[in-house]
Amino acid sequence: MRIIRRRAGVLIALCFLASCGGGGGSGAGGPGGVVNTPVAPVPQPPPAAGGLLALSEVAQVDNAVYLSAPPGDTRLFIVDRTGRVLVMENGALRATPFLDVSSRTSTAGEGGLLSIAFDPQFASNGRVYIVYVARDNVITLERYTVGSDRNVLDPASQLTVLQIPHPDFTNHYGGQLAFGPDDMLYLSTGDGGGAGDPRGNAQNPLSLLGKLLRLDVRNATATRSYEIPASNPYNGMSSRRNEIWALGLRNPWRFSFDGNLLYIADVGQAQREEVDISDAGAGGLNYGWNILEGGACYNGGSCDTAGLTLPVHEYDHGANNANGCSITGGYVYRGAKIAHLSGSYVFSDYCGGYLKSLRYAGGGVPTVTTWDVAKVGGVLSFGRDGSGELYLIGSSGKIYRIDNRSTSSG
Numbered sequence: 394m395r396i397i398r399r400r401a402g403v404l405i406a407l408c409f410l411a412s413c414g415g416g417g418g419s420g421a422g423g424p425g426g427v428v429n430t431p432v433a434p435v436p437q438p439p440p441a442a443g444g445l446l447a448l449s450e451v452a453q454v455d456n457a458v459y460l461s462a463p464p465g466d467t468r469l470f471i472v473d474r475t476g477r478v479l480v481m482e483n484g485a486l487r488a489t490p491f492l493d494v495s496s497r498t499s500t501a502g503e504g505g506l507l508s509i510a511f512d513p514q515f516a517s518n519g520r521v522y523i524v525y526v527a528r529d530n531v532i533t534l535e536r537y538t539v540g541s542d543r544n545v546l547d548p549a550s551q552l553t554v555l556q557i558p559h560p561d562f563t564n565h566y567g568g569q570l571a572f573g574p575d576d577m578l579y580l581s582t583g584d585g586g587g588a589g590d591p592r593g594n595a596q597n598p599l600s601l602l603g604k605l606l607r608l609d610v611r612n613a614t615a616t617r618s619y620e621i622p623a624s625n626p627y628n629g630m631s632s633r634r635n636e637i638w639a640l641g642l643r644n645p646w647r648f649s650f651d652g653n654l655l656y657i658a659d660v661g662q663a664q665r666e667e668v669d670i671s672d673a674g675a676g677g678l679n680y681g682w683n684i685l686e687g688g689a690c691y692n693g694g695s696c697d698t699a700g701l702t703l704p705v706h707e708y709d710h711g712a713n714n715a716n717g718c719s720i721t722g723g724y725v726y727r728g729a730k731i732a733h734l735s736g737s738y739v740f741s742d743y744c745g746g747y748l749k750s751l752r753y754a755g756g757g758v759p760t761v762t763t764w765d766v767a768k769v770g771g772v773l774s775f776g777r778d779g780s781g782e783l784y785l786i787g788s789s790g791k792i793y794r795i796d797n798r799s800t801s802s803g
């Protein structure tokens with residue numbers, strides 16, 4: 394079930410999951426809320442001296458669902474789910490969009506334009522990648538190139554990189570695009586939707602759904618839009634899709650890299666939300682869905698967990714989704730302004746509406762912190778700007794920067 398909230402007659406929110414059932418809402422988590430570490434609960438340490446955060450509203454963009462920027466770029470590129478990318482420069486939104494593919498998107502369910510990634514060589518080649526759900530319900534990965542105006546992508550430069558049919562349901566598209574530390578392009582895909590992965594896509598190595606895909610797009614042409622990296626785990630196997638990097642994902646709505654670590658927030662079914670953390674160079678990991686939901690056997694009972702990679706952090710939804718219903722993955726903070734957040738992975742939950750972070754030291758159980766910040770309602774996504782500062786995107790369309798707060802009165 395999806396939660397669709399309407400305010401002022403405008404569809405302004407959607408819930409990226411199939412399980413945020415009735416009665417959840419956004420009132421249960423947040424400041425002072427429960428720290429959810431069911432694997433091995435650890436006490437929450439107090440913030441360091443001066444270690445507080447604030448959320449500062451920087452923009453209001455209806456249907457905002459993501460933002461990004463190339464490293465060193467002072468602009469913000471804000472993704473509007475209906476199909477536009479807007480440029481914000483010096484605190485003001487430019488009237489002309491960076492890109493407008495709204496005539497080709499389907500926003501039914503969890504569809505629409507979902508994310509954008511800048512080529513590692515963007516400064517010299519001007520290449521930008523987007524992923525959206527097309528009107529025929531096909532997950533569509535395209536490349537564009539900046540034209541004569543640095544604030545507008547040239548529509549004529551459009552190159553279709555990959556199309557993935559997703560015919561059965563309008564939920565679970567995945568939807569994150571990002572370049573890894575290896576300069577390869579990664580795309581997360583949901584399991585095809587519905588509930589419980591009825592077609593078994595996530596465990597099927599012949600399906601591109603329920604996966605993390607890894608493509609080499611450096612030498613893309615119209616006739617050969619990507620290559621399979623030689624180090625992909627199934628490279629050269631006819632019985633498996635060679636694009637697959639990892640499998641067993643349900644709806645990896647957001648993932649990110651931090652150095653040589655990969656953080657995947659995989660949205661659970663009706664019970665458990667999870668963060669998977671792995672070596673970015675470890676191909677072929679199976680994150681368990683739909684054998685597991687979190688670290689537990691899906692639908693209870695027993696299951697064979699041999700060969701499956703368990704979450705590093707997970708939480709149960711709790712009664713009436715008191716702990717949340719749909720994880721919203723973020724980033725490890727590496728910006729310059731908030732020393733006490735450096736090295737922490739921030740995340741939220743659509744129903745929880747809180748701001749949490751975890752610190753992963755490698756192998757151990759991470760320490761989870763719930764930050765005392767204003768409640769902003771449903772949290773759709775995080776974003777990161779060109780200097781590494783982080784942003785939180787609310788279902789209201791409000792975009793907040795995560796700031797340092799040196800006093801408790803802020």
Ligand SMILES: [Ca+2]
Pocket residue numbers: 641659667680681682685686687702704
């Ligand atoms: Ca899993």
